[in-house]
Amino acid sequence: GENVEQxxxxxxxxxxxxxxxxxxxxxxxxxYFPWYKQELGKRPQLxxxxxxxxxxxxxxxxxxxxxxxxxxxxxxxxxxxxxxxxVYFCAATTNTGGFKTIFGAGTRLFVKA
Amino acid sequence: EAEVxxxxxxxxxxxxxxxxxxxxxxSGHATLYxxxxxxxxxxxxxxxxxDESVVDDSQLPKDRFSAERLKxxxxxxxxxxxxxxxxxxxxxxxSFGVDYGYTFGSGTRLTVV
Numbered sequence: 001g002e003n004v005e006q007x008x009x010x011x012x013x014x015x016x017x018x019x020x021x022x023x024x025x026x027x028x029x030x031x032y033f034p035w036y037k038q039e040l041g042k043r044p045q046l047x048x049x050x051x052x053x054x055x056x057x058x059x060x061x062x063x064x065x066x067x068x069x070x071x072x073x074x075x076x077x078x079x080x081x082x083x084x085x086x087v088y089f090c091a092a093t094t095n096t097g098g099f100k101t102i103f104g105a106g107t108r109l110f111v112k113a
Numbered sequence: 114e115a116e117v118x119x120x121x122x123x124x125x126x127x128x129x130x131x132x133x134x135x136x137x138x139x140s141g142h143a144t145l146y147x148x149x150x151x152x153x154x155x156x157x158x159x160x161x162x163x164d165e166s167v168v169d170d171s172q173l174p175k176d177r178f179s180a181e182r183l184k185x186x187x188x189x190x191x192x193x194x195x196x197x198x199x200x201x202x203x204x205x206x207x208s209f210g211v212d213y214g215y216t217f218g219s220g221t222r223l224t225v226v
Contacts, residue, residue, distance in 0.1 A: 006155075032212035043204065044156065046214035089155050099168055099211035103155035 002027040004092050006104030013080050014112050021107045023090035024072040027100075032093040033066060033073050038106075039086045047088075048075070080111045115139045119205050119218035126225055131193035134221045137186070138207030144168075146215065147180055147190050148204040156204055161211075162188065168211075195225045 003026045013019050023033075031052040036044035050057045050064045050073065057064050061080075066073040073092075077084055090104040118137040126132045138145050143164050148156035159178065161169040165185040173180065177196070182188040192199055202222050206215035 034214045036215075036217075043217040043219050044215075045217070049214050051212075093212050095212050099161065099163075101158065101211065103157075105155050106153075 002030075002092075002094070002100060002102050004090060004102045004104045006090050006107055008107060009105065010108045010110070012110040012112065015080060015082060017080055019077045019080050019084070019109055019111075021075045021088055021090070021109070022072060023074070023092070023104050024070075025092040025102070026071070027092065027094050027102075028071065029094045030071075030092040031095065033064070034091050034093070035062075035064060035075050036089045036091070037086045038089065044089060077109075080109075082111050082113050085109055085111045115216070117205055117207050117216050117218035119221055121221055122219060124221055124223050126195050126223070128197055128225050129194040131191065132195050132223065133192075134190045134203050134205075134223075136188045136190070136205030136218060138188075138205070139216055142207035142209055142216070143185070144208045144210055144213075145182060145188050146206045146208075147188070148206065148217075150202045150204055150220075152202075159190070159203075192223075195223075197225050199223060200225045 006023045034049035037047045038044040061078050063076045087106045089106045093101040145162040147159040150156045159173045160180045162182045180190045202220045204220045205218040208215045
């Protein structure tokens with residue numbers, strides 16, 4: 001069945017460094033790729049998303065890139081800050097042959113001050 | 114900022130008892146989702162509604178779980194009887210459509226003893 005793999009499961013960076021989280025998806029019909037940030041004890045919140053007709057999207061310190069041929073997409077956080085520490089989930093959505101969103105298992109990001 | 118309302122925030126119940134969760138999505142969001150999240154894992158879809166109709170309930174344990182969204186607005190998720198393995202965070206989310214980002218509620222943390 002459809003699957004989204006997310007790596008790494010844990011990532012530790014020094015404040016000010018960049019962090020990259022990668023996801024691969026199996027369903028070539030996937031056309032929408034959101035990223036969610038979940039702080040400890042809180043709800044997941046949408047931080048950025050990208051559609052299949054776009055290769056890259058940026059919002060201040062965060063950016064997402066999509067490679068449809070390789071079926072992978074990545075989250076890039078630059079100039080990391082301690083408040084970026086959280087669990088990040090990627091997801092891939094298909095709306096052909098039935099609507100479905102599959103989440104990755106999550107990446108726990110630690111930003112050390 | 115509009116929010117998805119969920120209640121209760123916390124629920125402790127004994128196994129074999131019935132438990133119910135309520136969700137009120139953002140006004141105008143036709144799509145409503147119930148997810149289960151076990152600590153350290155990504156959200157797992159239980160059921161998805163488009164207006165009052167169930168679009169996907171393939172992962173819902175129908176022998177004990179039921180969900181309804183009678184008027185296409187708020188929704189109730191019920192578990193009867195609860196089992197120890199049902200202990201988890203139950204998240205409700207809503208969106209304009211399946212290929213739009215979700216807004217999650219604060220969730221209900223269920224503990225079955």
